[in-house]
Amino acid sequence: MEITVVAEPALRLVGIEKHYGPTVAVAGIDLDVIEGEFVTLLGPSGCGKTTTLGLIAGFFHPTAGEIYLKGRPVVDLPSFQRDIGVVFQDYALFPHMTAAENVAFGLRMRKVPPAEIAKRVADALDLVQLAGLGERRPLQMSGGQRQRVALARALVINPTVLLLDEPLSNLDLKLREEMRVEIASIQRRLGITTVFVTHDQSEALVMSNRIAVMNAGRIEQIGDPSDIYERPATRFVAEFIGRMNLFSGQVTAARTVKTARGLEIGVPVPQEIAAGAAVHVAVRPERTHLLRDKPADGLALRGTLRQVLYLGPTREFHVDRSVAEERRTRDDGVCAVPEDRGRPLDRTDATAHTAGKPLADLRDHGGVVALAFGRVEIDQLHTGKW
Amino acid sequence: MPRILTRRWRATSGPWALLCTVVGFVYLFSLGPILITAAVSFNQTNRSFFPPRGFSLRWWERAFAPEWIDPLLFSLKLGSLTALLATLLALPLAFALYRYRFAGRNALIALTLGPLMLPTLVTGVGLLQLFQYLGWREYIGFTALLVGHVVICMPFAVRTVSISLQTLPPNVELAAASLGATRWLAMRHVVLPLIKSGVVAGAVFAFIHSFTDVNLSIFLARPGEVPITVKILGFLEFGFAPTLAAVSVITLLLPLILVAIVERVSGLGDFIYGDHRRG
Numbered sequence: 001m002e003i004t005v006v007a008e009p010a011l012r013l014v015g016i017e018k019h020y021g022p023t024v025a026v027a028g029i030d031l032d033v034i035e036g037e038f039v040t041l042l043g044p045s046g047c048g049k050t051t052t053l054g055l056i057a058g059f060f061h062p063t064a065g066e067i068y069l070k071g072r073p074v075v076d077l078p079s080f081q082r083d084i085g086v087v088f089q090d091y092a093l094f095p096h097m098t099a100a101e102n103v104a105f106g107l108r109m110r111k112v113p114p115a116e117i118a119k120r121v122a123d124a125l126d127l128v129q130l131a132g133l134g135e136r137r138p139l140q141m142s143g144g145q146r147q148r149v150a151l152a153r154a155l156v157i158n159p160t161v162l163l164l165d166e167p168l169s170n171l172d173l174k175l176r177e178e179m180r181v182e183i184a185s186i187q188r189r190l191g192i193t194t195v196f197v198t199h200d201q202s203e204a205l206v207m208s209n210r211i212a213v214m215n216a217g218r219i220e221q222i223g224d225p226s227d228i229y230e231r232p233a234t235r236f237v238a239e240f241i242g243r244m245n246l247f248s249g250q251v252t253a254a255r256t257v258k259t260a261r262g263l264e265i266g267v268p269v270p271q272e273i274a275a276g277a278a279v280h281v282a283v284r285p286e287r288t289h290l291l292r293d294k295p296a297d298g299l300a301l302r303g304t305l306r307q308v309l310y311l312g313p314t315r316e317f318h319v320d321r322s323v324a325e326e327r328r329t330r331d332d333g334v335c336a337v338p339e340d341r342g343r344p345l346d347r348t349d350a351t352a353h354t355a356g357k358p359l360a361d362l363r364d365h366g367g368v369v370a371l372a373f374g375r376v377e378i379d380q381l382h383t384g385k386w
Numbered sequence: 387m388p389r390i391l392t393r394r395w396r397a398t399s400g401p402w403a404l405l406c407t408v409v410g411f412v413y414l415f416s417l418g419p420i421l422i423t424a425a426v427s428f429n430q431t432n433r434s435f436f437p438p439r440g441f442s443l444r445w446w447e448r449a450f451a452p453e454w455i456d457p458l459l460f461s462l463k464l465g466s467l468t469a470l471l472a473t474l475l476a477l478p479l480a481f482a483l484y485r486y487r488f489a490g491r492n493a494l495i496a497l498t499l500g501p502l503m504l505p506t507l508v509t510g511v512g513l514l515q516l517f518q519y520l521g522w523r524e525y526i527g528f529t530a531l532l533v534g535h536v537v538i539c540m541p542f543a544v545r546t547v548s549i550s551l552q553t554l555p556p557n558v559e560l561a562a563a564s565l566g567a568t569r570w571l572a573m574r575h576v577v578l579p580l581i582k583s584g585v586v587a588g589a590v591f592a593f594i595h596s597f598t599d600v601n602l603s604i605f606l607a608r609p610g611e612v613p614i615t616v617k618i619l620g621f622l623e624f625g626f627a628p629t630l631a632a633v634s635v636i637t638l639l640l641p642l643i644l645v646a647i648v649e650r651v652s653g654l655g656d657f658i659y660g661d662h663r664r665g
Contacts, residue, residue: 057560057564058563058564059560059563078563078568079560079563079564080563080564080565080566080567080568081566082564083566084564085564085565086560086561086564088557088560088561090555090556090557092555092556092557092558092560092561093558093561094558094561094562094576094580095555095580096579096580105562105565105567105575106565106566108575109565109566109567109571110566153561153565154564154565157565157566163564
């Protein structure tokens, strides 16, 4: 006899909506998070991600929809009966309690015997590398330490789901990058189902099993980090995650795409798209090269080099097609070149006449250059209204 | 800069001298009467000389006779009960007024804080008439005083409690709920400990206001149920005497001692001087 086991998602949201009067904060969200998964709700402020987290936590009641935790409907349960762990953006530690008392709080509420509480609190503080600091009060601790206390406090109760509301946004950059890795590794080690809310895309890309990109109260796209970055499903996702050059144009008879301003892009246009169809082409800056002159195949954006931004590992070259015309047009492009390549011009330029040119030349803003796209470099081609 | 230099510069500057003068006057007028009263209580004869002539403790002995001690104890009892009731009422009121939006909220705020603006004298006359109109003559005395004092003292408690509610760190209640605390447990283990100093400050202000009130008490007292302030006022008709000076000093010291104790135990200073220390 064969037995099929259908895994019950640890967390399931079905048609969740939250309205505040005429304002719609969450406009219908469906989401399954499987056991042990790390899912990030990513979006700009006001996209409804924190509201969604609050609905899962039971801080307020959804206008419509169902929430299941391990198959159990919880929409009508108050927060304290949901068995969740929450780490707040401001940590929300209890200032009148020591770190250890903060961590012990959830266990005390669950009437765990004192001896066991002591042991589990010590273990939890150990887990977040705060062993020996249990007697400190939150006000005597650094931001990073408070963050760890908050994490330990949420983890010690072994919740069904761990909810993290922008927990890293109050830390400085160095600490933030450290905590990213640490939280992710603790999460993997404990195998705890986690929903993480952030507006920081690099956080989302580094930490998540899956990312749900949210906009205007809806999930625009959900997928693993490389899906989201490499194959954005909507224009919003393409522009929100990373940098993106976007060009709108028409399919030509030669199966290329030509923008209204005459830029021709050699993109492999699928057969089902007829010549003349309106399409959008999206190219990541790091997939373009900068050339001194237009390449032989002509598939390049020729324009004025307006800006060179030194970003450390890469250098961004902003090419402005509209030299004398209005400034911002969709045909402007950005090229990102890794610094270790030294000279941005020598990568693909077969003519080699620029190979020996020093980089300094390109720093002269206003020089005329070409932003080239090879055939394989196109990230996305979308038809119609994208 | 060496400290001595700063001081010399300040001493010679105009604004500094002006500040010293103003502060000097403030101290003169706030401490002067107290010191004079205290001194007068040690006069040899039954005359209120200042500086005192001779030295005697007999007026102090008289101040501790039942004639004075009874109203003093009465005021203490009244003040304590008022503080307790006003605070117990203020807690839920402050929560309702500053946490929720509901119909009639503004009216309730006006009703609660109104007595702060009204002359207590008017409240006193009004309460007396109300009790008489309702036929509750037998309650005039302690009961009526208690009701009146709670009415005029509660605004202080509501204010301090609501201020402490506003300084409550955001999300701590949600955090408690997420950790499995029911509303009551979150209240007991998180909210109440965090607003404790506001609650205690409210109780202290209520006590002091009750203990020092004369405007309202003068209408609602009756023989045998007289607060110390009314008793002192009555005695003044016969002129100021060293006994009265001694009684006044006792009446003055009691609330001061109370404030000192509370300050020690729960940091009332946060509330009197602002709450920078609460973080």
